[in-house]
Amino acid sequence: MKAIVVxxxxxxxxxxYVDLEIPRITPTQVLIQVAKTSVNYADIKARYxxxxxxxxxxxxxxxxxxxxxxxxxxxxxxxxxxRVIAFPPKGSYAEYVAAEEILTYAIxxxxxxxTAAACPIVSFLSYKMLHDITRIEEGxxxxxxxxxxxxxxxxxxxxxxLGAGIVIGTVGDARKAAIASEAGADxxxxxxxxxxxxxxxxLTKGKGVNIVLDSVAGSITEQSLLCLAPFxxxxxxxxxxxxxxxFKTSDLHASCRSVLGFxxxxxxxxxxxxxxxxAKQVLQYISEGKLKFEIGHRFPLEEAVMAHKLIExxxxxxxxxxxxx
Numbered sequence: 001m002k003a004i005v006v007x008x009x010x011x012x013x014x015x016x017y018v019d020l021e022i023p024r025i026t027p028t029q030v031l032i033q034v035a036k037t038s039v040n041y042a043d044i045k046a047r048y049x050x051x052x053x054x055x056x057x058x059x060x061x062x063x064x065x066x067x068x069x070x071x072x073x074x075x076x077x078x079x080x081x082x083r084v085i086a087f088p089p090k091g092s093y094a095e096y097v098a099a100e101e102i103l104t105y106a107i108x109x110x111x112x113x114x115t116a117a118a119c120p121i122v123s124f125l126s127y128k129m130l131h132d133i134t135r136i137e138e139g140x141x142x143x144x145x146x147x148x149x150x151x152x153x154x155x156x157x158x159x160x161x162l163g164a165g166i167v168i169g170t171v172g173d174a175r176k177a178a179i180a181s182e183a184g185a186d187x188x189x190x191x192x193x194x195x196x197x198x199x200x201x202x203l204t205k206g207k208g209v210n211i212v213l214d215s216v217a218g219s220i221t222e223q224s225l226l227c228l229a230p231f232x233x234x235x236x237x238x239x240x241x242x243x244x245x246x247f248k249t250s251d252l253h254a255s256c257r258s259v260l261g262f263x264x265x266x267x268x269x270x271x272x273x274x275x276x277x278x279a280k281q282v283l284q285y286i287s288e289g290k291l292k293f294e295i296g297h298r299f300p301l302e303e304a305v306m307a308h309k310l311i312e313x314x315x316x317x318x319x320x321x322x323x324x325x
Contacts, residue, residue, distance in 0.1 A: 003094035004304045005057050012308040014034040015060070017301070019202075023098040025088070029137045030078055030086075030104055031070035036117035037061050038090040039307045039320040040150075041240060042265070047308065059091025064099075064263075065107070065116035066324075075101045080239055080267035082106050085279075086122050087268050089312060093304055095324055103277040110287050118293040118319040123282045124275060125237070125264045131281075132274075133262050134233040140210035143200060143227070145155045145220055146183070146240065148176035150319045153183035155213050157291055160184050164211075168203060170196050170220075172280040172314070176286075179294070179317050197226035221245030229253045237262045243268075294318030 003020045018023045019272030025031050068082045077086070084106050088098035106118050120262055130136045142159040146152045147169025159167050166187075174190040186205055189196045198276035200209060208229035214221050215238030222245045230233055236245075236259065247259060267274060285291040299307045303322075310316050 001096040001300065003059050003091075004061075006047050006060055008056050009047065012047070012305045012312070014047065014056075015305050017304075020094065022057075022096045023070050025098045027072040027074040027100045027162065028236075029072045029100055030068045030075055032064060032066040032084060032086055032088070032097050032099060032104070033069050034064045034092065034095055034097055034324040035113040036066075036324055037301075037321060037322050038117050038121065039304070039311055040121050041238070041311065042121075042274065044312060048096060048152070050080055059094050061092030061094075061322075062064075062089075063087055063117070064092035064097050065109040065113050065120075066097075067163070068104075072101075076220045077101065078104060078106065080307055083109070083116070085116050092138070093301060093322060094166075095301075097157075103268060105276075105283065106282060111283070113202065114295055114321065115286060115293055116209060117281065117321050118150070118295060119154075119286060119291075120210075121264065122154040122319065123286070123291060124278050125151055125262075126155040126213075127278050127282055128264065128275075129235050129237065129262055130155070130158055130211070130265065131160050132278075133235055133260055134211045136162050136164060136291060137212060138163040140311070141166045141168070141207075141229075142202055142211045142213070143168045143170070143209040144180075144213045145191075145216050145223065145224075147171055147180035147185055147276075150182065150296075151215060153294060153318065154291070156180060156183040156185050159211075160243065161285060161290055166204075167187055168209065170199055176317060183294075191220065195223075197314045200227040204229075211235070213237070215239075216241045216243050218243030219245065222247065225251050225257075233258045233260055235260045235262050237264075265305070270322035271308045295321055297321070298323055 217239035
């Protein structure tokens with residue numbers, strides 16, 4: 001089979017389009033012929049060696065959409081020929097992947113492979129953070145950083161679906177504001193040109209926001225606390241700025257505010273069963289047309305290098321897909 005392999009840690013050119021053997025499945029796994037896979041920022045970090053669970057050489061990629069062509073002896077709820085999305089443990093930039101049954105989810109015929117490939121990371125992550133981690137309540141105000149990206153645009157929609165009253169997005173480039181607005185954000189702020197915390201407090205009449213979804217870290221995390229309301233929850237789930245943020249314990253206890261960490265990767269590894277309910281609800285939203293995904297760019301599998309260069313340029317919007325079939 002054809003696959004992309006990261007031969008050593010480094011820039012996008014370390015990725016090579018090569019021939020590999022088709023994976024052999026264990027009794028609890030299924031073999032999937034991949035139709036499409038998505039490119040995520042975590043793939044970039046892994047390629048540079050910034051994610052400790054990866055050792056070169058390796059096949060990058062976190063999720064895949066395709067058709068089951070083989071099942072293990074202990075697989076109970078899936079069958080050959082089913083269309084599925086999955087989180088394969090050994091990468092997804094390949095024509096075939098092996099995935100555990102518990103991390104593989106059947107998709108209805110109403111969901112095409114473009115949508116299926118675009119949805120797993122961004123939709124599962126958004127739902128878990130808003131529904132399970134912050135336990136969003138009806139009418140609450142949500143602040144979404146990096147609001148024009150794949151996670152950002154999905155989180156905006158998810159917040160509205162789960163009852164948010166107002167959703168405020170921030171973007172680094174003011175030219176991307178329209179994307180966040182189209183996803184449903186009520187207000188969009190460029191944090192490079194404005195003090196976003198002051199603007200958020202102005203928009204909320206001094207009350208602040210109830211929930212912050214922060215994948216940037218660094219000073220963005222610190223400033224977010226300046227506009228987080230009493231009893232508010234800040235979820236830190238990434239560090240695209242590659243900088244650490246800091247806060248004081250006195251910022252939290254008297255105001256009853258919480259700073260929470262979340263990783264979908266850690267959840268897949270240690271609590272994969274918790275994603276079954278997430279998948280069911282997310283796929284229902286998609287089937288009903290309530291949750292949509294912007295496919296910003298697509299490349300054939302052999303041009304994965306170009307896809308990585310685009311996402312690193314920070315000029316991409318929406319999801320980036322790799323067409324395998």
